[in-house]
Amino acid sequence: MTTESRSTDIDYEAFRLEVEAFAQSQCPADLRERVRSNAKMCREDYAAWQRILNARGWAAPGWPVAFGGTGWDMRQRYLFELVMAERDCPPQYHHGLGHIGPVLLHFGTPEQHARFIPGILDGSDWWCQGYSEPGAGSDLAALKTRALREGDEYVVTGQKIWTSHAHEADWMYTLVRTSSEGRKQEGITLLLIPLNSPGIRIQPIRTIDAWHHVNEVFLDEVRVPVANRLGEEGGGWKCAKFLLDRERLAPAIVVRLERLLQQVAAQVQGSPHGTSAFAERLLLAEAEVRAARELLLSAIDDEMNGRLRASKSSALKLHCSELAQRIIGIAFDALGPRRAARFVPLAEDGALQVAEDDQSNMIHNYLFYRSRTIAGGTSEVQKNVIARELFGA
Amino acid sequence: MQFNADTMFPGDLFEAAARFAADSLAAGDRAGAWQQAVAMGWPVLLVDEARGGAGGTLADLGAVIEGCARHPLGLPLVRRCAQAPALLMAAGSTAADETLRALCAGEVDLDVVDAPALTVTALADGGVRLDGLLEGVDAALPFTHVLLSAGTLQLLVPHDALPAPTARFVGIDGAQIADHLLSGLVLPAAAVLQRGEAARSAAATSQDLAVFATTLDMAATLGATIEQCITYLSTRVQFGVALSTFQVLRHKVVEMYVDYESASVLLARLVADTVATGQLAARDVALCKLYLNELARRGAEASIQLHGGMGLTAELPAGRLARRLLCAEFEQGDRFTQLERLAAEPTAARL
Numbered sequence: 099m100t101t102e103s104r105s106t107d108i109d110y111e112a113f114r115l116e117v118e119a120f121a122q123s124q125c126p127a128d129l130r131e132r133v134r135s136n137a138k139m140c141r142e143d144y145a146a147w148q149r150i151l152n153a154r155g156w157a158a159p160g161w162p163v164a165f166g167g168t169g170w171d172m173r174q175r176y177l178f179e180l181v182m183a184e185r186d187c188p189p190q191y192h193h194g195l196g197h198i199g200p201v202l203l204h205f206g207t208p209e210q211h212a213r214f215i216p217g218i219l220d221g222s223d224w225w226c227q228g229y230s231e232p233g234a235g236s237d238l239a240a241l242k243t244r245a246l247r248e249g250d251e252y253v254v255t256g257q258k259i260w261t262s263h264a265h266e267a268d269w270m271y272t273l274v275r276t277s278s279e280g281r282k283q284e285g286i287t288l289l290l291i292p293l294n295s296p297g298i299r300i301q302p303i304r305t306i307d308a309w310h311h312v313n314e315v316f317l318d319e320v321r322v323p324v325a326n327r328l329g330e331e332g333g334g335w336k337c338a339k340f341l342l343d344r345e346r347l348a349p350a351i352v353v354r355l356e357r358l359l360q361q362v363a364a365q366v367q368g369s370p371h372g373t374s375a376f377a378e379r380l381l382l383a384e385a386e387v388r389a390a391r392e393l394l395l396s397a398i399d400d401e402m403n404g405r406l407r408a409s410k411s412s413a414l415k416l417h418c419s420e421l422a423q424r425i426i427g428i429a430f431d432a433l434g435p436r437r438a439a440r441f442v443p444l445a446e447d448g449a450l451q452v453a454e455d456d457q458s459n460m461i462h463n464y465l466f467y468r469s470r471t472i473a474g475g476t477s478e479v480q481k482n483v484i485a486r487e488l489f490g491a
Numbered sequence: 492m493q494f495n496a497d498t499m500f501p502g503d504l505f506e507a508a509a510r511f512a513a514d515s516l517a518a519g520d521r522a523g524a525w526q527q528a529v530a531m532g533w534p535v536l537l538v539d540e541a542r543g544g545a546g547g548t549l550a551d552l553g554a555v556i557e558g559c560a561r562h563p564l565g566l567p568l569v570r571r572c573a574q575a576p577a578l579l580m581a582a583g584s585t586a587a588d589e590t591l592r593a594l595c596a597g598e599v600d601l602d603v604v605d606a607p608a609l610t611v612t613a614l615a616d617g618g619v620r621l622d623g624l625l626e627g628v629d630a631a632l633p634f635t636h637v638l639l640s641a642g643t644l645q646l647l648v649p650h651d652a653l654p655a656p657t658a659r660f661v662g663i664d665g666a667q668i669a670d671h672l673l674s675g676l677v678l679p680a681a682a683v684l685q686r687g688e689a690a691r692s693a694a695a696t697s698q699d700l701a702v703f704a705t706t707l708d709m710a711a712t713l714g715a716t717i718e719q720c721i722t723y724l725s726t727r728v729q730f731g732v733a734l735s736t737f738q739v740l741r742h743k744v745v746e747m748y749v750d751y752e753s754a755s756v757l758l759a760r761l762v763a764d765t766v767a768t769g770q771l772a773a774r775d776v777a778l779c780k781l782y783l784n785e786l787a788r789r790g791a792e793a794s795i796q797l798h799g800g801m802g803l804t805a806e807l808p809a810g811r812l813a814r815r816l817l818c819a820e821f822e823q824g825d826r827f828t829q830l831e832r833l834a835a836e837p838t839a840a841r842l
Contacts, residue, residue, distance in 0.1 A: 378781075378826070381833055385757065385782035392756035413749045478742070485741035488494040488721060488748055 114177045121185040124150055130186040136361065136459040138309045141224055141266040144191040148221030151190070157219040158195055165203050165211070166219045172398040176349040183353040193225040193263065194218035196348070198271040201288070201337050205329040214290070228258040228272035228291070228315060229338070235260075236479055238273070239282045239335065243317060245274035245289060252276070252289060252327070254320045260473075264300050264313040267293055272317075273334050286334035290326040297321070307465035308442050308450070342475075347401055347411055351418045352394045355387050355425065362429040365460055369432040379428050386421045393417060409487040412480040419470040420477065430464040437461045494721055496714025496751065499707070499759050500554035508558025516562045524564055525632045533572045535595045538580065542588075543595030549765060553707050560711035562808075563815040565666045567602070567629060569708065569823065574701040575601040575638055581693035582645055582685040590636075590647055590684065602634040603701075605694075609641045609673065617680030619644065621673045630659045630669035638684075640694045645684040652676060664811075664818040699771045702780050702823045703761065709783045709819045710754040712812055713790045717747050719809040720797045727801075740797060747793050750786040757782065774833065781829040784820045791816035 129147060132139065151157050159175050161167020170178065182189070190196075199218050202210060217223025234241040243256025254274055264270065270291045277285030293300070297320040303312045329337050359380070366376045373380075393414045400406040441461055443451045471477040498505050511531075515524035528534070536551055538544020545551075556568055579591040593599045610622040621641070628637060637653070639646040654676075656669035685693055721744060724735040734740055757779055765771050791813040795802035798809050805811075824832070 377834065378830055381778060381781055381830070382785060385778050386753065388760070388778075389753035389757045389782070392760045393752060396756050396759075409748075410752070413752050416745075417749050417753060481742040481745040482738070484745045484748060485738075488717075488744060489725060489735050489741060490493045491735075 108171065108174065110173060110177060113174055114181060117178050117181040118185070120154060120156075121181050121187050124154070125185065125187045126150075129188055132454075133186040133188050134361075135454060135456050136358075136463050137454045138459075138462065139188060141191075141263070143188055145221040145224070147188045148190060152220045157221075158199065159190075160196065161199065161203065165215055172347065172349075172401050176353070176394065176398055179349040180353045183350070183357045186357070189350055189354065191221070191224070191263075193227055193267070193271075194221075194223065197227060197341055198225050198290075201271070201328060201341050204340060205288075205333070205337055209325070210290075210328065223269060224263070224267045225269050225271060226261050226264045226267035226293075228261055228264075228270040230260045231257060232259050236476055238338070239286065241273055241275060241286065243272070243274045245276050245287060245322070247276070247324070247331075248321075250324050252287075252322045252324065254289065254291065254317045254322055256317050258315040258317070259312075260303070261300075261313045261315045262311050262473075264293065264315050265302060265310065269293060270315065271328070273338060276331050283335040284332055286338075287331050288328040288334040288337045289322050290328060291317075291320065291322050295320045295322070305466075306468070307462050309462055309466060311466070311469075347394070347397055347406070347414070349394060349398075351415070351422075352387075352390045355390060355418060355422055358422065359383055359387050359425050361456075362425050362432075362460070365429050365456065366432045370435075371432070376428055376432060379424075383421065383425050383428065386417070386424070390414070390418050390421060407487060409484045412475075412483040415475065416477055416480040416484070422470050423467050426460070426464045426467045429460040433457050433460055434464075493725065494717060494748065496711070496718055497755070498554070498557050498711075499755060499762065500550050500557055502554060504551055505554040505558045508555045509561050510558075512559040512562035512564055515564050521564060521566065522632055525566055528566060528568070528572075529597065529600065533568065534600070535576060536572055537576050538591065538595055542580075543592060544576070549762060552704065553762065556704055556707045557711040560708045560815075561715045563664065563712065563811050565664055565815075567632065567666075569701050569704045570603045570629075571601060571634075573704040574603045574697050577697035577700045578603065578638055578640075578645065578693055579684070581696040583689060583693070584685050586647070586681060587645070587684045587693075590638075599636050600634045601636050601638050602629045603638045603640075603697075604628055605640045605698075607640075607642065609639075611641050611644055614677070617683065619646065619678050619683065621646075621648075621676040621678065623673055624657070625653070625671045625673050627668045628653070628656075628671060629667070630656065631667035640690070643687050643690050645686075645690045645693065646678060647682050647684055648676075648678065652678070662818055664814045666818070695773070698823065699773050699776045703771055703776050705819055705823045706754075706758060706776075706779045706783045709787045709816060710751065710758055712815050712819065713747070713751045713754065713786060716790055716794045716809060716812045716816065717744065717751055719812060720744050720747065720794055723798055723801070723809065743793055743797055747790050750790060754783055754786055777824075777829045777832040780824060781826060781833065784826050784829070787816040787820045 125147065129143060132143060148157060156168055158167040159170055159178050163169040195218060202214055214223065229238060231241050231243060243254065243258065245252040245254045258272065270293055272289050272291050273286050274289055275285050276287040279285060297318040299316040301314045302310055303314060305312060363380055366373055366380065369376065397406055397410050397414055400410060437457055443453050445451050511527065532545045533555055535544035536547040536555065540546035552573060555572065559566060559568060576591065576594065579587045579594065590599065594601060604625065604627055606625050608623055609625060612620040614620060635650055637648040637650065639648050653671045657672045659667060659669045661667050724740055725733055727734045761775055761779055794809050794813045798807065801807055802809060
């Protein structure tokens with residue numbers, strides 16, 4: 099019945115204490131303050147923390163030891179993320195470690211391993227994801243960016259959109275269409291494209307949260323060496339599926355919720371309406387956060403025993419992303435009456451200024467969190483996955 | 492393969508309870524079903540063998556409640572199999588011990604009523620006089636005594652000492668209760684099972700168990716409700732296709748499923764913690780009930796909507812389950828009761 103009943107040789111409590119001691123002593127105070135205040139994190143913040151983790155040998159909690167990872171099991175990864183959240187340490191930048199990294203490990207050549215893995219581990223190479231296009235969002239296989247083979251190069255032309263961090267990244271792992279024959283999934287190939295290549299133009303997309311996350315990336319006859327192709331030509335969909343299957347469980351999304359609720363509860367203390375006006379919602383959120391934690395632990399147990407169902411991991415994603423919105427919505431109600439009209443301060447010359455106080459960050463995050471139920475598989479896509487299992491078709 | 496709600500308490504007892512509930516529901520004889528439940532020892536399931544009980548665990552109680560919840564009969568399992576024995580065991584008096592012995596011997600059958608509004612007057616001989624409206628006494632199933640929590644007293648009131656009911660009601664889920672107007676009902680000192688702080692503490696302990704048992708009932712009922720919805724949507728054809736092909740309906744079921752999974756894991760954690768510590772954490776129990784109240788209402792309303800006009804019919808299994816969910820929300824404390832219990836402790840400190 100308990101989700102933590104599996105016998106093991108690992109002393110999880112000792113492990114947790116070790117991680118706590120590390121977080122306490124090694125994470126710089128300024129970084130922790132930025133995390134605590136829910137400020138917008140940028141490459142500089144993430145990279146600083148990644149260097150520290152790399153020096154400790156903890157750069158890649160989800161990777162095997164042979165490739166520089168920790169070799170931790172899922173429970174250790176959960177404890178690591180839990181302590182990181184409790185101590186306000188930054189999350190790790192996911193595009194390298196969590197997304198393209200595992201695909202590289204599985205599908206990459208030895209030369210590609212040697213070229214790309216060290217830069218992911220030490221944070222010197224920064225990656226972004228070139229998947230979505232104006233006509234290919236949830237229906238990703240409809241993508242049209244084309245790559246024509248010319249000798250030892252592909253010539254890539256097209257447009258990517260919603261490309262997070264492209265403005266601060268060095269590389270974009272990019273799904274392109276190399277064939278229009280057969281099923282649309284079969285003509286897709288995965289290329290690793292340097293963002294300083296001639297023909298690439300990155301244009302920011304202004305989003306409602308007034309933070310710069312996402313971009314449009316225009317590719318105009320960009321020449322990419324065939325050596326930068328990951329997997330077979332036409333094998334891009336397999337790579338993308340591999341990533342989705344592998345990243346079914348992400349402990350970080352749960353543990354950060356726990357911290358967020360604590361912060362929101364603190365913000366509500368100062369509300370002119372008083373805390374009692376929010377008591378029921380906070381308590382329900384507490385119950386839901388606890389449920390999320392138990393769902394995660396149960397899913398980890400299932401994963402470690404090879405029986406994790408897609409419906410459970412999708413349920414976890416669905417529950418957490420919608421819960422995150424409900425929690426931040428409480429802060430929005432508490433702070434909105436004053437802060438909604440005072441969202442971003444203006445300088446004398448009319449320029450937008452950056453306000454990074456806790457209350458401003460909550461409002462930014464309320465708007466930013468709308469993306470939680472859209473990015474990484476919309477809630478509707480998750481529901482389709484679950485429904486297929488519930489109904490058996 | 493379609494969804495089947497997992498049980499939190501798998502094993503023979505769960506299977507037997509589910510079969511018993513299905514058979515009893517088909518037979519339509521609640522009184523007979525309750526007699527069978529008594530014969531199976533369910534009212535003393537939680538009582539130690541040394542005291543004459545079945546020596547069962549919290550998981551055994553959970554298996555019985557979960558099994559029966561799948562085919563709601565309206566048996567008073569929470570009151571009579573959880574709250575009553577827990578109250579007697581926690582009371583810790585000679586009179587309570589004697590009542591517990593009698594319960595184990597099958598000499599008494601106990602209903603439990605909380606009656607804080609009754610006026611209780613202490614008598615010189617140690618007895619008490621009761622005045623006021625005693626509400627919510629079982630009006631359908633036989634019992635010999637009422638275990639009454641009145642203020643800081645716990646009392647054992649013989650059924651035949653009660654006056655005729657002033658009113659009787661059928662609840663949304665079909666359970667029947669009666670109100671009795673007590674005018675100077677005198678009970679002897681021997682009827683007082685416990686007084687003062689000890690009585691208050693015993694009442695609190697037994698109520699925590701009753702609240703917890705109710706949440707188990709609610710989660711299991713929600714699971715059974717989802718099964719009914721999926722079966723209905725998969726077989727009901729409209730516009731030439733099964734309703735289960737409509738995305739909006741499928742997504743509604745998914746929302747119920749995520750609620751159910753969340754409730755199940757939360758309760759599983761509460762059970763595990765209780766086994767580890769030896770006691771139910773009152774705050775955790777109240778938080779679970781607050782949460783389950785929300786999910787139960789949502790699940791009942793969704794089920795009725797998904798069944799369309801059929802969801803409004805009284806005899807459909809889904810209708811029975813929905814009505815049970817709606818009732819359970821108010822049993823052992825509605826949202827306001829739980830909020831009052833939780834108000835004493837700040838949220839963030841407990842995560």
